Amino acid sequence: MKEKYIKLNSFITVTVSISIVLVLSLISYNFFMQNFESIEKEQNTKNIYSALDIMNKKLSYMEGIVNDYAKWDDTYNFLKDKNEEYIYENFREGTNTLGDIGVDFAIFVNLENEIFYTSNVDREAYDFDESFIQNILEKFKGEEDLTTVFKSDLNNFYLIKKYISNSDDTAPKNGFIYAGKLVSIPTLTSIKKVFHRVSLEDRVYKENDLILDSKYLKNVAVKFLESKNCNCLENVIQLHDDNKNYVFSIVTQSQRDLINKGKETILYYNILISIFLFIVLFLIFRNQRSLERYNKKLEKRVHEVVSSLREKDQILFQQSKLASMGEMIGNIAHQWRQPLNSLGLLIQKIEIKYHTNSLDKESLEDIVTRSKLLTNNMSETIDDFMSFFNPGLKDETFFIDEVIKKSLNLFDSKDMKCEIKLINEVSSNKELSGSKNGLIQVILNLLTNACDSMKDKSFCQIDLIIKEDENSIFIIVRDYGDGIKKEIFNRIFEPYFTTKFKSQGTGIGLYMSKMIIEQYMNGTLSVKNNKEGATFTIELKYK
Numbered sequence: 001m002k003e004k005y006i007k008l009n010s011f012i013t014v015t016v017s018i019s020i021v022l023v024l025s026l027i028s029y030n031f032f033m034q035n036f037e038s039i040e041k042e043q044n045t046k047n048i049y050s051a052l053d054i055m056n057k058k059l060s061y062m063e064g065i066v067n068d069y070a071k072w073d074d075t076y077n078f079l080k081d082k083n084e085e086y087i088y089e090n091f092r093e094g095t096n097t098l099g100d101i102g103v104d105f106a107i108f109v110n111l112e113n114e115i116f117y118t119s120n121v122d123r124e125a126y127d128f129d130e131s132f133i134q135n136i137l138e139k140f141k142g143e144e145d146l147t148t149v150f151k152s153d154l155n156n157f158y159l160i161k162k163y164i165s166n167s168d169d170t171a172p173k174n175g176f177i178y179a180g181k182l183v184s185i186p187t188l189t190s191i192k193k194v195f196h197r198v199s200l201e202d203r204v205y206k207e208n209d210l211i212l213d214s215k216y217l218k219n220v221a222v223k224f225l226e227s228k229n230c231n232c233l234e235n236v237i238q239l240h241d242d243n244k245n246y247v248f249s250i251v252t253q254s255q256r257d258l259i260n261k262g263k264e265t266i267l268y269y270n271i272l273i274s275i276f277l278f279i280v281l282f283l284i285f286r287n288q289r290s291l292e293r294y295n296k297k298l299e300k301r302v303h304e305v306v307s308s309l310r311e312k313d314q315i316l317f318q319q320s321k322l323a324s325m326g327e328m329i330g331n332i333a334h335q336w337r338q339p340l341n342s343l344g345l346l347i348q349k350i351e352i353k354y355h356t357n358s359l360d361k362e363s364l365e366d367i368v369t370r371s372k373l374l375t376n377n378m379s380e381t382i383d384d385f386m387s388f389f390n391p392g393l394k395d396e397t398f399f400i401d402e403v404i405k406k407s408l409n410l411f412d413s414k415d416m417k418c419e420i421k422l423i424n425e426v427s428s429n430k431e432l433s434g435s436k437n438g439l440i441q442v443i444l445n446l447l448t449n450a451c452d453s454m455k456d457k458s459f460c461q462i463d464l465i466i467k468e469d470e471n472s473i474f475i476i477v478r479d480y481g482d483g484i485k486k487e488i489f490n491r492i493f494e495p496y497f498t499t500k501f502k503s504q505g506t507g508i509g510l511y512m513s514k515m516i517i518e519q520y521m522n523g524t525l526s527v528k529n530n531k532e533g534a535t536f537t538i539e540l541k542y543k
Contacts, residue, residue, distance in 0.1 A: 020277065036262035041224070042253060045210065048222055049190045051252065052214055053236065055158075057488035058102075058181070058190075059147050063160050065101045066179040071169060077118055079164055079175040091119045098325075104157075107133055108164075113141055115156055116175065124344070125182055126155040130331040136178055144176075147216045148241045150246070156183040156200060156248040188250070195252035196232065203236050203249045219244050232256055241350040309365045346371050372537060395520075397437040397543060400466060400473060402427060407443040408464075418451040419462035432473065433543040434521035440523070442513040446477040446536050449509065451532065453481030475538040483529040492527065 069075050070112060078086035091097055091106070092375070098106060098121045105120035105128055107485040115137075120128040132152055140146065146161045158181040163173045181187065183200065192198045210222035217239060225234040230253060346367050353359035401424075432439075447462060454460045457480070465476040484492060495511040517525040523540040 001374045020281075040233065044224070044235065045253065046235065046516065047194045047252075048235055050194050052212060052217060052220060052252070053071075054190045054194075056214050056216050058187075059158055059160070062102055062158065062179060063147050063162075063216075066160045066162050066177055068165045069106075070177050071167055073167050075108075075164055075177070076166045076171060076174065079110060082116065083534070085116060087351060091117070096121070102181065103179045104176075104182045107136065108175060109137065109178070111173065113137055117494040123182065123385070134495040136180075140178070143242075144173075146242060149217070149239050150241060151247050157181060158183060172385060182401060183248070184271075190251070191252070192293050194491060195235075196255045197250045197253040201236075201249050201251050203251065204238060204246055205236060208238070218242055225252065228377070231260075240488070286393050343371060343375075348383070370428050378511065395434060396436055397431045397433050399429065399431060400475075403432075403436060403439050403443065404464070404466065407440050409438070411445050411447050418447075418454065418462050420447070421461055421463050423465040425465070426467060426473065430468075430473075431542055434523075434540070435516065439538075439540075441514055442538065443475065443477070443510045445513050449480070450477055450479035450533075450536075457481065471542060473540050473542065476534040478530065479533040481533045483532070483534050484527065489527075489529075493525075 021495065071328060074086050074089075075085075077083055098104065098119060103121075105118070107118050108116040110116060115133065118128075126132070135152055136150075139150065140159070140161055143161055144163050153243065160179045162177050162179075163176040164177060165171050185198065185200065186199075188198045193343055205221070205223040205225075207386060208221040210223045212220040214220070219240040221238040221240070223236040223238070225236065226236065227234045232253045232255050235252045237252065239247050239249065241247055340479055346428050350359065350364070350367055353363055359508075361397055390424075404422070404424070408422070426525070443464075447464070450462045451460065459480070461480060463476070463478040467474045467476065493510050493514045515527045517523045517538055517540075521540055523538060525536065525538055527534060527536050530537075
C-alpha cells in the first residue's frame with residue numbers, strides 16, 4: 001500500500017510539475033503578448049501620424065507655390081489684360097514648370113468663373129479635358145481659399161484653390177487659381193518608407209478606431225485591422241474633404257515584425273524557464289525520494305529504539321515488582337511478628353491448662369475466638385499488602401479520603417519514625433479516576449523518601465497537604481530535610497538514579513511514581529526545594 005502511495009505521489013508530482021510549466025508558459029505568453037501588442041499599436045499609431053504629416057507637408061509645399069503665383073503682380077496683370085508674355089515666360093508648351101513646382105495641373109479663372117488659361121503635365125493617368133475642368137469649377141466655385149482632396153472618375157487628387165491679387169494683397173480680387181496633384185502610388189513613396197505596403201482603395205467603415213484632424217486634411221478616419229492573409233497589421237486611412245464627404249482611402253500594411261520577434265522571444269524565454277523549472281522540480285522530486293528513503297531508515301531506527309525502550313520498561317517494571325515483593329514480605333513479616341507472638345502465647349496457654357486440667361470449655365472457646373481474630377487480622381494484612389504492591393494499574397473511581405487513609409495505615413505499618421501532619425483542605429466530594437493502588441504506592445513512596453531525608457535530624461515531621469481548585473486536586477508532601485542538591489535536581493526522576501546505598505534503594509521509586517501519575521492517572525508529579533527540605537506535588541484532574 002505504501003509503495004503504491006509513493007508511486008501515486010510521484011505521478012502526482014510529475015503531473016503537477018507539467019501543469020505548472022504549462023500554466024506559467026500560458027501566463028507569460030499572454031502577459032508579454034499584451035505588452036508587444038500594446039507597443040505595436042503605439043508604434044502603428046505613430047506611423048499613421050507620420051504618414052499624415054508627410055501628406056500635410058506635401059500640401060503645405062503646394063499651397064506655398066500656388067500662393068506665390070496667386071499673389072504675384074504678373075499673374076494679377078495676366079488676368080487683367082491677358083498678357084501672353086506671362087504664359088510664354090511661365091507655362092509655354094514644352095516647359096516642365098508644373099512638374100518642377102510639384103503640381104500636375106493649373107487652372108486660371110476670373111471672378112465669373114470663366115477660364116483664362118489651363119495647363120497640365122502630360123500624363124496618361126487621367127484625362128485633363130473640359131468635363132474634368134468643369135467638374136472642378138462647379139464643385140468648388142463657392143470656395144475662395146481651400147486645400148483639400150477630391151475624386152474625379154477613378155482618380156484621386158490633392159486640390160488647392162487661391163484667389164488672385166497683387167503682391168501686397170491691396171488690389172481687389174480678379175480671379176482664382178486651381179492647382180492639383182494626382183494622388184497615386186508613386187506619389188506615396190515617402191509613405192511607403194513608413195509602411196511595408198501602400199495602396200489606394202475605396203473602403204469605408206462606419207465605426208473607426210481613430211479620428212485625426214490636421215491643418216489641411218480634416219476628419220481623417222482610421223480603421224485598424226489584423227490581416228491573416230498577409231500576417232500583417234492593416235490601416236485603412238479614410239480621407240474626407242472639407243465638407244466631411246468621403247473621397248478615398250489609403251490602405252497601409254505593416255509586417256508584424258515586433259509581434260513575430262516577440263513570439264520568438266517568448267518561445268525562447270518559456271523554453272529557458274521550462275528547463276529551469278524542470279530542473280528545480282527534478283531536484284525537489286529527487287530530494288523527496290531521498291527524504292522518503294531517509295524517513296524509512298528513521299522509522300526503522302525509531303521502531304528499534306521504541307522496542308528497546310519497551311524492553312527496558314519491562315525490565316524496570318519487573319525490578320519494581322521484585323522490589324515491591326521484597327518490601328511486601330518485609331512488611332508482612334513486621335505486621336505478623338506481634339500476632340504470631342500472641343498466637344504462641346495462646347498455644348502455650350492451652351498446653352498449660354491441659355496439663356493442669358484447667359482447660360474447660362469456656363477457656364477453650366475464648367482461646368479459639370482470640371486465635372481466629374489474630375489469624376483473620378493476619379489474612380487481612382496479606383490482602384492489604386497484595387492489593388497495594390500489585391496495583392494492576394487498573395482504571396477505577398475512588399475518593400481521595402480512601403487513598404489518604406490507606407496510605408497512612410501502610411506508612412504506620414512500616415514503623416517509620418516521622419510524624420505525619422495531615423492538612424486536608426478538600427471540602428468537595430468529587431471522584432478521581434485511575435489506579436487507586438498505584439496512587440497509594442506513589443504517596444507511600446514519597447512519604448518514605450521524605451522520612452529517609454530526615455533520618456539524621458532530631459526532629460522528623462512530614463506535611464501531607466491535600467488542596468483543590470475547581471478542576472484539580474493537589475497532593476503535597478513536604479519534608480524538612482536538606483532539600484535536593486542543584487547538581488542532581490534534574491536527575492531525580494531518572495531510572496536507577498539514587499543517592500542511597502545500593503542496599504537501601506534501587507533508584508526506580510521516583511521514576512515509577514512519575515510514570516504511574518502521568519500514564520495511569522493523567523496527572524503530573526513535580527518537585528521544588530523549600531527553605532527547609534523539598535516539596536513534591538501531585539496534580540490530578542477530577543473525573
